[in-house]
Amino acid sequence: ENAHRPEQNAWWEAFASAFDGEMSFTDCTEVDIFLAGGSDAARFVQIMRGRAVDPERMRADSAEMEKELAAARPDLIGGIVGWHGDREFTQAVYFVDEESARQGEAETTDNEGAEEWAKMIDGDVSFIDLHDPVYD
DSSP: OGSSHHHHHHHHHHHHHOOSSSSOOOOOOOEEEEEEEOTTTTSSSEEEEESSSSSHHHHHHHHHHHHHHHHHHHEEEEEEEETTTTTTEEEEEEEEEHHHHHHHHHHTTSSSHHHHHTTOOOOOEEEEEEESOOOO
């Protein structure tokens, strides 16, 4: 229904002109929010796409580690994880700024939580960094 509204078409034309190539869309069957979720205050956002070995275990372990993550990474505002396809996820992680995020990443690379998270991933993860997101 929404696609047939004139205001939706006008928005889409303006939005699509901001991209260089074809866009793709992913319908997510389930969505998780961690910490404060998404935030317009973030000056750096990292998008990750991958596949979980066991999505339910990954979701449960992530929820359990949330308090530890908040304490270990004050640069991290929160995030949103969309689940789709065959164990696939797309995750947007919102950071205070890129410098703080990179510093926090370097300081926690060798911790047990990062190692456990890596074990939950089936294959490679792709990253897209949004260095200075604009919110409208």
